[in-house]
Amino acid sequence: MKLFWGCFLALITTSTAFITRAILISTPDLWPKDFGLSPVSSGELFGAGLWPFAITIILFSFFIDKVGYKAAMFFSAVCYVIYGVMVLNAYSLVHPGGGALTGEALTAAQGKAWPILYWGSVILGLGNGTVEAFANPVVATLFNREKVKWINTLHAGWPAGLVLGGVITILLDQVVKNDWRIVVYLLGLPAIVYLVMLAPAKFPVQERVASGTTYREMLAEFGVVGAMFASYMIFRELQNDFKWDGSITLILVAASAVAYGLYARSLGRPLMIVFCLIMTPLAITELGTDGAIGGLMMDPMEKAGLNPAWVLVYTSAIMMVLRFFFAGPLVARLTPLGLLAGCTALAIVGLNLLAVAKGLAFIFIAASIYGVGKSFFWPTTLGIVSEQFPKGGALTLNAIAGIGMLSVGIIGSPLIGRMQEASWQHAIEAKSPGTYQKVAIQDTYVLGNYSKVDPKAITTLPPTEQGAVTSTEKDAKQGALSAISILPVIMLVSYIGLLLYFKSQGGYKAVYLNDAESPAGH
Known part of the structure; x- marks a missing residue:
């Protein structure tokens, strides 16, 4: 169990660093x-820690069995150290000797600090991705008879880190504002x-290695179709x-798919491809909606005199408790796919309630329902993939996670933004016909063309039309959460189809390597 708890703490470090x-x-x-970040440069810096995170999870899985899990663990720890040293160095550039620069000297120092922050964030992302790359297959191997339960328990470490990071920033709010380096120092504790x-x-x-399954057989499980899907996500993100x-x-x-196919000689397991496709709406539902829901809850929290960050702490605590204590009993009672289907139904209800919720109490109730619904999505899917495709080893288990993370940025955020813009358009046209065309x-986004409101054009409108545009924005974008619920609807239909498929095969049952005594299906 010491190995499991070490992996658990490593995942806490990852999410604490992230938040x-x-x-x-x-x-x-x-x-x-301190560093003169604009909204654009802030976005670039945030992205610099994300794409290495997601890509490393996938790419490391191709050779992690060769270099070893302990080597991967040491690499992740080194990344955290380098990140800490780099951001502290960036601080010293704009605060030489503990003082503060001004004018041209500050601008010059900020210019020197920017690449340090950027590449420090990239290195942190590499470390975070490496933790996922070694922790998931290690836990799947340690508990190969209860993969879904224990991968859920492991992934309680992610919301635990969010709770830890959120509480630190809330309770040390003024201290952090006076000197944010304390956050970097505190990150070192779980890492050590x-x-x-x-x-x-x-x-x-x-x-996979212990069973004698060859490297080619591992690649064949994922197949050319899976590789094409993953490589598109990777290169689209880099683009x-x-x-x-x-x-x-x-x-x-195309080159990646051809090379992969020539070696693997397999299109991939059809069921694996299905889970790759489901992972996109799943990841968007779980992670892509956080910004919209957080914004919805910010106003009532501030009016109540509460720090909006408590919302993140609250929803993360729900997820942490459910994954840690209830995943095992629920999986035993409902089967993994039954659990996913039930959670998806709750997420649909929660999103539609959030679309119309007013007042702090109603919003918290709706967010709680939604939070319970999405709690088991990610780790249960990873557990199912590991149970159904053990020959895929670290690759299939981690590739599905990497695809999910990349989907949020490439498809999820733009898609949700498109849905919010469409909802706002309908609200403007209903309140002031003809005004929308003026603004x-x-x-374009990854799925095609769309129209959006130009903030600069709003300022050129007459006051009454300006009011029609600005007054409808918040409610319209909140109402878009109802449209977003189409994603968990797609998931629910998929899970029902998978339940019927497994029922036709005698029930859901895990696949075991070198073991003729697999348990009976559910």
Whole structure:
């Protein structure tokens, strides 16, 4: 169990690093003030920690069995150390000797600090992704008879880190504003503990390797179709970050798929492809809606004199408790797919309630229903993939997680923004016919073209029309949560179809390597 708890603490470190960096970037009195970050540069800096996180989870899985899980663990710890050193160095540039620069000297120092912050964030993302890349297959191997339960328990560490990071920033609010370095120092505590716990530990041989399943057989489980899907996500994300032409992305995807296919000689398991496709709406439902719901709850929280960050702490605490204490009993009673279907139904109800909720109490009730619904999505899916495709080893288990993370940024955020814009358009047209055409501009996103409101055009409108536009924005974007519920509807239909499929096969049952005595299906 010491190995499991070390992995658990490593995941807590990952999510604590994720949320504290997000707070440092988004709080005006912290990094934006010290380093002169604009909304655009803040977004670039936030993205610099995300794409390496997601991509590392996938790419590391191709060779992690060769380099070893302990080596991956040490690499992640080194990344955290380098990140800490780099951001502290960036601080010293704008606060030499503990003082504060002004004028041209400050501007010059901020220019020097920017690449340090950017590449420090990239290195942090590499460390975060590596933790996921080693922790998931290690726990799946340690508990290969109860994968869904224990992967859920492991992933209680993610919301636990969010709770820890949120509470730190709330309780130390003024201290952090005076000197944000304390957040970096505190991040070192869980990192040191997991390093001390895991450094002497003996890591197991991953079940795929122990069974004698070859590397080619592992690749064949994921197959050309899975590889094409994953490589598109990877190169599309890199296209967004490095601004290369879309044709380069297509060439890279095609080349990757051909190379993968020549070696693996398999299109992939059809069921694996189904889970890859389901992972996109799942990830958007679980992670992509956080910003919209957080914004919805901010006003009533501030009116009640409460820090809006308590919303994150509250919803994360729900997820932490449910994953840690209730995943096992619920899986035993409902089966993994039954649990996902039930949770999806709750998420649908929760999103539609949030779309119309008014007042702090109603919003919290709706958010609680939604929070319970989405709690088991991610780790249960990882557990099912590991149970159904054990020959896929670390690759299938981690690739599904990486695809989910990349889906949020590439498809989820733009899609939700598109839905909110459409809802706002209908509200404006209903209140003031003809006004929308005066403020609308055309834009594109990954799924095509759409129209959106141009903020600059609003200022040119007569006062009555300005009021029609601005007064409808908040309610319209809140109402878009109802449209977003189409995503869990798609998931629910998919899970019902999978339940029927497994029923036709004698019930859901895990697949075991080198074991003829698999338990009976549910």
